[in-house]
Amino acid sequence: MKASLLIALLAFVSASANAAGGAAPQKAEVCAACHGADFNTPVSEDIPRLAGQYEDYLARALADYKLGTRKNALMSGQTEGLSAQDIEELAAYISGLPGDLKIIPLHRFVR
DSSP: OHHHHHHHHHHHHHHHHHHHHTTHHHHHHHHHHHHOTTSSSOSSTTSOOOTTOOHHHHHHHHHHHHHTSSOOHHHHHHHTTOOHHHHHHHHHHHHTSOOOOOOOOGGGTOO
16 A cells, blocks of 8 residues: 555656656757757857756746847747746756856956
């Protein structure tokens, strides 16, 4: 009885996790074409590294590209078909990847 209950609970938790972000890795494959398979090695210096970036920043950037308040023809096209849930799942997935983001020292801005 306990074993059956444990198996049912594990199946539920696994299904919930897949429903929450299970599609994100598949959707992120399109993004990886430019941002790199690990989201840390983009194909060009003009394309940002995203792995490990703050989740709220990624979600806002994607939403802004979709709305057109942030301008980039390629990104606007890529985000056009994303739902709000897609954006949240992608942001959560990419922010959870190990990253090598460069932090710009404050002294470069303060004189």
